[in-house]
Amino acid sequence: MKFLKILIYFEISLPIFTLTSSIFHQQSSTTSISTAIVSICEEFFINNSIKFDFIMYGEHSRHLSDVINGVLKKYPKNSSIIIRDMKNFGNWNHILNDSAVIFVKNSTYVHNFNRHAKFKNLYPKHLKILFYIEEPTAKILTKFSEFTTDIPSIITSEYFIINSKKFLQLFTVNHFADGICNQITPTTLNIFFKTSRKWKWELKNHRKFLNFHQCPLTILESYGGALNIESLNLELFACLKAHKSQFCHDLRRNLTKAPNLKLRGLTYELFELMAKTANFTPKYEFLPLSSKNKSEIYVKIWRIPFNTDDPFMHLLMPIYPYEYIIVTTPSEYYTNYEKLLLPFDVTTWILIIIAFLTSFLMISLMEIFHKLSNLRSLHSSFVNVIQVIFGNSVKRPPRKVLQRVVMILFIFLCLIFRTCYQNKLFEFITDEMRKPPPRDLDDLFARSYNIVSYLEPRMFFLLKQKLMPRKKNKTVHVDNQHKVLKFFCANYEDSTAKLGFFMPKSVLGYTNTMCGSPATILKNFKFVDDSMNFGITRNSILYESLSEVIEKLNPSGIIQYLINYDSWVTYDKFDSAVTKVPRILTFNDLSFGFVLWLAACGISVVGFAVEMTEYKMRIAIKNMIGVVVFLSSVKWRFL
Structure with a gap:
C-alpha cells in the first residue's frame, strides 16, 4: 500500500517536474x-x-x-x-x-x-x-x-x-x-x-583576411581607361578591338604575355602594389564581363557614378576625377588681306588713330590761332600730317618754335609706328600662319564647329546633359572609338572641316599616334567627371579585403601619388599641337611712342594756352591803345 502511494506520487510529480525543468531550460537557453x-x-x-x-x-x-x-x-x-x-x-x-x-x-x-x-x-x-x-x-x-x-x-x-x-x-x-x-x-x-x-575564444571584431594565397584576380579594363599601354602600334591597337585571330584572343586574355608591350597607368601601378600586400596574382584583360566564367572573381575599373545601383558592380573607392578634353582640327590660314591689319591689336589701332587725329587737330588749332586771317592754314596742317605719316618731307614747316617742336615729336611717333608696322607686316606675309584656335567652348560654338564623339554611354550623357543643351551645333556620333579616331584623323588636315573631338584625356596619345602629329587641345576647356571608381564584381568578399589594403597604403602617400592624374609617367605626357600664333604688337610694345604723343599733347595744350593768352593780351593792349588815342584826340580838340 505504501509502495502504491509512492508510485502514484511519482506519476503525478513527474510531468510537473518535466514541465518545470523544460521551462527553466528554455529560459536558460533564451538567456544564453x-x-x-x-x-x-x-x-x-x-x-x-x-x-x-x-x-x-x-x-x-x-x-x-x-x-x-x-x-x-x-x-x-x-x-x-x-x-x-x-x-x-x-x-x-x-x-x-x-x-x-x-x-x-x-x-x-x-x-x-x-x-x-x-x-x-x-x-x-x-x-x-x-x-x-x-x-x-x-x-x-x-x-x-x-x-x-x-x-x-x-x-x-x-x-x-x-x-x-x-x-x-x-x-x-x-x-x-x-x-x-x-x-x-x-x-x-x-x-x-x-x-x-x-x-571558446576571446570575441574580437572580425576583419577579413588579407592573404589571397596567390589566387588570380582578373583586372578588367576598358580601352582608353586607366590601364595604359606603351609602344602600342596600329596593328596591336586593332588587335585589342577586334576578334580576328587566336593571337588577338590570347592577347586580350592576358596582356602581361603580350610581346613588346609595357603596362603603365593607375590600374597597373596600384594593383601591383596591392598584389604584393594582399598576396594575389593580378591578371589584366580587355575582355567584357559577360564573356567570362561566372566562378571567377573580378576587379573592374570603370566610370561609375557614386550613387549607382549596379547589380554587377560593388563600388570600392573613388580613384581620380576623370578628365575630358576637346581636340580640334587645325584652324584656317590667314589671307594676305587679313594680314594687313595683323601687326597691331584692336586696342592699339584705336589708340594710333586717336593719336593721329589729336595731333592733326593740335597742329591745325595752333596754325589757326596763330594766323586767324589765313584760312589755308587748316589745309596746310592736314597736308603736313599726311606727309609725316607716309614718311615724306614737310613742304611748309611751321614758323613758330612751339609748333615745330610739336611737329618733331609727331614725326618721331610716326617713325616708331611705321617701322614696327612694316617689320611685322613683312614677317607675316613671308610666312603661312593659322588663325588662333578656339579659346573656349563658347568660341568653339561661335565658329560653328561640330562635336565628334563615340557612342560610350557616359560620354553621350555628358554631351547631351552638360555641354550641348543650349547649343544648336551638330553632334556626330561614330560606332566605336577606333572609327571615330579614323574619321577625325581623315579630316585632320582639312582646315575647313571644323571638328571638335570630345574624348577622355587618356586617349590623347592614341589620337596623336593615328593622326601622325600632335593634336590641338581646346585650352580653356576642362570638364572633370568625378565618377571614376574601383568596382568589384560578383562577390563582395573582396570589398573589405581590398579596402584594408588601400587603408594600409594611404599613410605612405602612395595612393595620393597614383591618383594624381599628372603623375602618370609618360603615357599621357603628349604635347598638344603648337599653333604658331602671330606675335601681335600691343600697347605695351608701343608705350614709348605713346609717351611721345602724350608729351606732344602736353606741349600743345601749354602752347595753345599761351597762344590764347597772348592773343587776348594783344587784343586788350590794342583796345587800350585805341582808347588812349581816342581820348587824346578828344582832349586836343577841346584845347
Missing part, C-alpha cells in the same frame, strides 16, 4: 542566446560606432525582446536602434539604411534577403549583417553555398549565429580559405557554450 547576441553587437557594432537595426522576419522570435533589452540596458545612449517586424517579403525595397541584426526562422529567409533586399544608400556606407538562425546547424551547412552566393554588394560582411543544443556557432563566408580560390567556404569564427555562457 541573448547574452551571446548582445556581446556580438557590442564588439561588432557598438564599439565601432556602427548604427544598426533589429529586424525580425517571419514568426516572432522569443529572443528579440531579450536582446533589445540587453543592448538598451548596457548602452542606453551609444546605440541607435530601429526595430522592424517584417512578416513577409512583399516590401523589400528601401528597408535598410544601416547595418542590422536579423532574426530568422531558417535559411530560406536569408536566401530571400540576399536576392531581393535593396538599400537607401549604396555609397559610401558599408553595411554588416548579423543573422540569428534558429534552424539546426546540420541543415544549414548542407545549404550554405546556396544562400550565401547572392550576397548584396553593399554588404561588407555577413555573419551567422547558428543554434544547436549545447552551443552557438558564429560563422562567416570566405572565398580563399586555405588557398582554395573562388570557392565559398563557411568559416567558424567562435563558439558560445550555453551552460557556461562563455565564448
Whole structure:
C-alpha cells in the first residue's frame, strides 16, 4: 500500500517536474542566446560606432525582446536602434539604411534577403549583417553555398549565429580559405557554450583576411581607361578591338604575355602594389564581363557614378576625377588681306588713330590761332600730317618754335609706328600662319564647329546633359572609338572641316599616334567627371579585403601619388599641337611712342594756352591803345 502511494506520487510529480525543468531550460537557453547576441553587437557594432537595426522576419522570435533589452540596458545612449517586424517579403525595397541584426526562422529567409533586399544608400556606407538562425546547424551547412552566393554588394560582411543544443556557432563566408580560390567556404569564427555562457575564444571584431594565397584576380579594363599601354602600334591597337585571330584572343586574355608591350597607368601601378600586400596574382584583360566564367572573381575599373545601383558592380573607392578634353582640327590660314591689319591689336589701332587725329587737330588749332586771317592754314596742317605719316618731307614747316617742336615729336611717333608696322607686316606675309584656335567652348560654338564623339554611354550623357543643351551645333556620333579616331584623323588636315573631338584625356596619345602629329587641345576647356571608381564584381568578399589594403597604403602617400592624374609617367605626357600664333604688337610694345604723343599733347595744350593768352593780351593792349588815342584826340580838340 505504501509502495502504491509512492508510485502514484511519482506519476503525478513527474510531468510537473518535466514541465518545470523544460521551462527553466528554455529560459536558460533564451538567456544564453541573448547574452551571446548582445556581446556580438557590442564588439561588432557598438564599439565601432556602427548604427544598426533589429529586424525580425517571419514568426516572432522569443529572443528579440531579450536582446533589445540587453543592448538598451548596457548602452542606453551609444546605440541607435530601429526595430522592424517584417512578416513577409512583399516590401523589400528601401528597408535598410544601416547595418542590422536579423532574426530568422531558417535559411530560406536569408536566401530571400540576399536576392531581393535593396538599400537607401549604396555609397559610401558599408553595411554588416548579423543573422540569428534558429534552424539546426546540420541543415544549414548542407545549404550554405546556396544562400550565401547572392550576397548584396553593399554588404561588407555577413555573419551567422547558428543554434544547436549545447552551443552557438558564429560563422562567416570566405572565398580563399586555405588557398582554395573562388570557392565559398563557411568559416567558424567562435563558439558560445550555453551552460557556461562563455565564448571558446576571446570575441574580437572580425576583419577579413588579407592573404589571397596567390589566387588570380582578373583586372578588367576598358580601352582608353586607366590601364595604359606603351609602344602600342596600329596593328596591336586593332588587335585589342577586334576578334580576328587566336593571337588577338590570347592577347586580350592576358596582356602581361603580350610581346613588346609595357603596362603603365593607375590600374597597373596600384594593383601591383596591392598584389604584393594582399598576396594575389593580378591578371589584366580587355575582355567584357559577360564573356567570362561566372566562378571567377573580378576587379573592374570603370566610370561609375557614386550613387549607382549596379547589380554587377560593388563600388570600392573613388580613384581620380576623370578628365575630358576637346581636340580640334587645325584652324584656317590667314589671307594676305587679313594680314594687313595683323601687326597691331584692336586696342592699339584705336589708340594710333586717336593719336593721329589729336595731333592733326593740335597742329591745325595752333596754325589757326596763330594766323586767324589765313584760312589755308587748316589745309596746310592736314597736308603736313599726311606727309609725316607716309614718311615724306614737310613742304611748309611751321614758323613758330612751339609748333615745330610739336611737329618733331609727331614725326618721331610716326617713325616708331611705321617701322614696327612694316617689320611685322613683312614677317607675316613671308610666312603661312593659322588663325588662333578656339579659346573656349563658347568660341568653339561661335565658329560653328561640330562635336565628334563615340557612342560610350557616359560620354553621350555628358554631351547631351552638360555641354550641348543650349547649343544648336551638330553632334556626330561614330560606332566605336577606333572609327571615330579614323574619321577625325581623315579630316585632320582639312582646315575647313571644323571638328571638335570630345574624348577622355587618356586617349590623347592614341589620337596623336593615328593622326601622325600632335593634336590641338581646346585650352580653356576642362570638364572633370568625378565618377571614376574601383568596382568589384560578383562577390563582395573582396570589398573589405581590398579596402584594408588601400587603408594600409594611404599613410605612405602612395595612393595620393597614383591618383594624381599628372603623375602618370609618360603615357599621357603628349604635347598638344603648337599653333604658331602671330606675335601681335600691343600697347605695351608701343608705350614709348605713346609717351611721345602724350608729351606732344602736353606741349600743345601749354602752347595753345599761351597762344590764347597772348592773343587776348594783344587784343586788350590794342583796345587800350585805341582808347588812349581816342581820348587824346578828344582832349586836343577841346584845347
